[in-house]
Amino acid sequence: MSSVTVRVPAKVNVQLSVGPLREDGYHDLVNVFHAVSVFDEVVAKESDSITVSVVGEWADQVPVDDGNLAIQAARALAKHAGRTYGAHLVIHKSIPVAGGMAGGSADAAGALVACNELWGLGLPFEDLMEIAGDLGSDVPFSLLGGTAVGTGRGEQLSELPTTGSFHWAFAVAPGGLSTAEVYAQCDRRRESAGVEVPWPQVDDSLLEALSTGDADTLGARLTNDLQAAALTLRPELARTLEAGRAEGALGAIVSGSGPTCAFLATDADHAQHLADTLAKLPTCRAALAAHGPVPGPRPSWSSSRT
Structure with missing residues (x-):
């Protein structure tokens, strides 16, 4: 087969x-x-x-x-x-x-x-x-x-297009977060603040950092409008973010709707150090070192076609 x-x-x-x-x-x-x-x-x-x-x-x-x-x-x-x-x-x-x-x-x-x-x-x-x-x-x-x-x-x-590789550590929190719930919390926070929500704009400095392989600038420009909502729902994630910053992460951010936290490292060894350190936290179920960018999916056959 x-x-x-x-x-x-x-x-x-x-x-x-x-x-x-x-x-x-x-x-x-x-x-x-x-x-x-x-x-x-x-x-x-x-x-x-x-x-x-x-x-x-x-x-x-x-x-x-x-x-x-x-x-x-x-x-x-x-x-x-x-x-x-x-x-x-x-x-x-x-x-x-x-x-x-x-x-x-x-x-x-x-x-x-x-x-x-x-x-x-x-x-x-x-x-x-x-x-x-x-x-x-x-x-x-x-x-x-x-x-x-x-x-x-x-x-x-x-x-x-990007230049070179960026190195990351990811701290995986126990349990998950509903994307819909995080977006709803974001909307509630904005409504209660009574401020007009601006039209989203691309951060040109961040794009330039990706294009040129500038990890320092990329780390400083990481941004996630859902992060405050995720931290409201899971306050313990703030401890995870702070722990990564204390270990020299160039940037620390909640990934998407969370609750995984992402840390930009200086190189592969630093990424592994971050992962090893974060894995010991009570707020962390697992930690992973990785790099990017990587290509999308490509198929391979495990047996000859019939």
């Missing part, structure tokens, strides 16, 4: 600027995505129906029913192709669940790439991106990888 394996990366948001709440319930964003070397593997195997199983450290936190985004992705791909297809998807989880690193979106992107190959559809990347945009705001970037600026809901992407 043939199968296709796809390795798909996590992301960190180095800029997440959130505009006013729109009538459709979304926010206009400026979202600078950066793919990092924390990977899930999605294996698509021949089957009569579309099903999923999950293995790995975070497996017990991932649904295996219709709520799984990888299942939704495979079904959307089959519908786009206009035929009935089957695949059993095996997700090997390494990306934290509900951690602000787009683990579910990564699995959806992996499913699109794997099933497109398994089913012999040969759909172009542009078609996969269109399907990805309908699945969720982060799925298109999970399909793209690298570094990119996202606008609209985050799904309208412009690739950003």
Whole structure:
């Protein structure tokens, strides 16, 4: 039996600027995505129906029913192709669940790439991106990888060239945070403050730092409009952020909607030192060292086609 394996990366948001709440319930964003070397593997195997199983450290936190985004992705791909297809998807989880690193979106992107190959559809990347945009705001970037600026809901992407590698440590908090809940808390905080929410703008200094490989400037320019809301819901994350700063992190930020915290390091050794130190905190379930940017998912066959 043939199968296709796809390795798909996590992301960190180095800029997440959130505009006013729109009538459709979304926010206009400026979202600078950066793919990092924390990977899930999605294996698509021949089957009569579309099903999923999950293995790995975070497996017990991932649904295996219709709520799984990888299942939704495979079904959307089959519908786009206009035929009935089957695949059993095996997700090997390494990306934290509900951690602000787009683990579910990564699995959806992996499913699109794997099933497109398994089913012999040969759909172009542009078609996969269109399907990805309908699945969720982060799925298109999970399909793209690298570094990119996202606008609209985050799904309208412009690739950003970078110089060299940036080194990161990630502190994974116990439990997760609901993205919807964090956005709602952000809206409540803004409403109670009674201030007009500005239209989100790209930080040109941050983009220049990414383009030139300037880690010091990038660390100083990291920003996340959802961070205050995440800290309101999970105040203990402030201790994690402070611990990383005390160990010389160039920048410290809540990743996306949290609760994972991201720390920009000076080099690979510093990233590993940060991870080792953060792992000892009572506010940290696990800590990871990584680098970025890394490319998006690419398929590989584990046996010859039939």
